[in-house]
Amino acid sequence: TRSQAVVAKYIHLPLVIMGKRKRLFVEESRYTKVKSFVQDWCSKRGLKQLTFNSDYLHVVFTCLLFIEIVLNVIIIRTVPYTEIDWKAYMQEVEGFINGTWDYTELQGDTGPLVYPAGFVYIFSGLYYLTDHGRDIYFAQCIFAIIYIFNLSLVFNLYRKAKNIPPYAAVFLCFPAYRIHSIYVLRLFNDPVAMCLLYLALNLFIYQKWTLGSIFFSLSVSVKMNILLYAPALLLVYVRSLGIIQTITQLSICAVIQLMLASPFLWQNPLGYIGRAFDLGRVFLYQWTVNWRCLPEEIFLDPRFHALLLVGHLLALLLFGYVYRNMYAFGKCTQCLSQPRPVLLLLFTCNMLGVAFSRSLHYQFYVWYYHTLPFLLWSTSYAPSTKLCLLGIIEICWNTYPSTELSSLALHLCHLSILWGLLRIKTKME
Template sequence: MKQYLSKDFLVKVVCHPSYFGRVSVLFILAEIVINVLIINKIKYTEIDWVAYMQEVEGVANGTWDYTKLKGDTGPLVYPAGFVYFFLGLYHLTGRGTNIHLAQYIFAFLYIVLLALVCRLFHKSQKMPPYVLLVMCCTSYRVHSILVLRLFNDSVAMIFLYGAMNLFIENQWALGSLVYSLAVSLKMNILLFAPALLLAYLRCLGLWGTIKQLTICASVQLVLGAPFLLANPIGYIKMAFDLGRVFLFKWTVNWRFLPEEVFLNPFFHLSLLCLHVALLGLFAYTHGNKFLSSYYNLIQVDTRLNIKSQLFILPMFLSNFIGMAVSRSLHYQFYIWYYHSLPYLLWSTPYRISTRFLLMGVIELCWNTYPSTWWSSGLLHCCHFAILLGIYMERPKDKILKKVRNMLEKNK
């Protein structure tokens, strides 16, 4: 008993990655209590829930033409998976009237999301347990997105993290199925697609990649079938509109620009070019090299934490690049990368104090409502600092040397 109360043991529990899984259980239990308190002590804020219920109510009443599914906030713009999921919630919550029950369902979903994220970090053995203090219990905005606003973004991220957990266990087919389900809930999940496609090609080869893409496409066809039969053009146009123009008043990341620049198509084209350029740069520094090593570890069936690290970082980085150059970020989009930020920051050469400072400033920016020129400018500075740090910490044969040593030991 004495050894468990010693200073050395307590330091290990707080700082050593091998304790991440055990410590995360305590934080997940704490999150259950926190979410219950939030639901019962803080007033629910209506934003999109009623609109979600109105949109799926049309399907409940027999309408399969996507162009006729609307709510108070406008037409339905999410793929078919969203309809089925929220149609289930529509029936569970008495046609959407039992908000309190809906909040508890979303609290449960948040615990699932957190458990999936913690499992990824535990498998990677990269994160010190004390990061959980920030990741779990401090973000007002993330808790608000889930249990006070009931946004669909969090549901899509649950499926994404579920898919990543399957991928690191080499369950490629099942992982592709779950990944496609995530896309069917909200298209932001496609921001992870460049890294996933590279992983398919590096680890499974061309024919294996075609098989996985076929699984992904089949899921979309099966889920969308009733809507495609009713009005195929209407469904594709409404559910997969990549050219949708966002409103300037909701932007978190471009408030310092004049509205006419924000809406200018050339500005959007410039961001797209920058997106492609950054993906190309990091595909070279963190994609090809990392995933080639990941493939080599799979070949020798090595069950080491480095294998998870080699897959997780490119996936998180691909999504982060997409967000950093996004045409517009809205407040609920914070959940798209919130839980990956600690992992990305621990992939930089920065001091611990700098990492926590960046997380704190990012939290401040996302909690500034309405956004201001300085909050959106600071957010871009933080994004740039993270990308620069990850580039500075590019493999340089450092991690890859570890991989080669592991491969030699397993020969």
């Protein structure tokens, strides 16, 4: 009726007004919060916290990730792709897809297949996703996703360790021209292996040992350089889990390798082992970044390779002796329950392998690039020295072709980092 309509109108009107006022209040409240947030972080004190306080690393990392997403889109759209190994990768896995399981018969334009079985499966997937490797743009997009995921894993390791100031986080990402090139302009397999490794390290620091072992073994199955972490990981296993559980974790790693390699081992076991884990592989002098300071005949001499191997083993023993207090049995539970000492041990072990490498090619920069700020800020060097070392290393890796000077400078930087790590004063001592 008319009277009911009038009553309903006058009842409804205040409710509408109250609803509008409530929404207005909520909007004003949100605006006030945003304004307060901006004022806090844009103040002198807020900027200082964002620059130097490691408790705010997560804020900086979030901003850097968004910047990196935009930067990778720009790089893919504006910088030409350079063909180096992608076509060869596709040719190698195409043989497997066509039914060839003998590793000695799998090869591409750049030579025979020299990577373990995990590489074959992953890049076979990429073969199908990219129209037999022809859709380079889509492949670049996939590698950009791998890069962002890899970066988020690295950021989480640093967030947990809290051993660098936020301003140093910048050097983990977009200033590195060579790193972006390796990921989205060259499409090497090294980024895939490193992404799996950093996933494994994240699982280890969360005490997810079995999953960590699975992904560590998967990373080894893509590229063998991951084994540079093996001595330190063995120590972490023993100190954290004991002998029995260590054997269990090593068995998991071995089973993963056997499962992945089983078709190739069944067809030609010696051929697979000889190709996938060829420790005597000879590198080309023209691509070396670290040994350009030596004549080619010395670079190729097996005695020089043996000398580097002995030096690597002695360096591992030296660092093991120096770090013995930090990782002593009586202190292992307290020490290895924290991310920082675990990562210090693993990253230092990898750094030793890089320093004594028979050859470093340009794509090998990803082997240790993301660990450099961690290692440098673990030393007692002044911030200016740390930044200087980072800058020189970046220049050396961006010098193409490498020169005697760039090669020597790279070795001096590596030695400086290792010297600083030898003199670490840990809280566990």
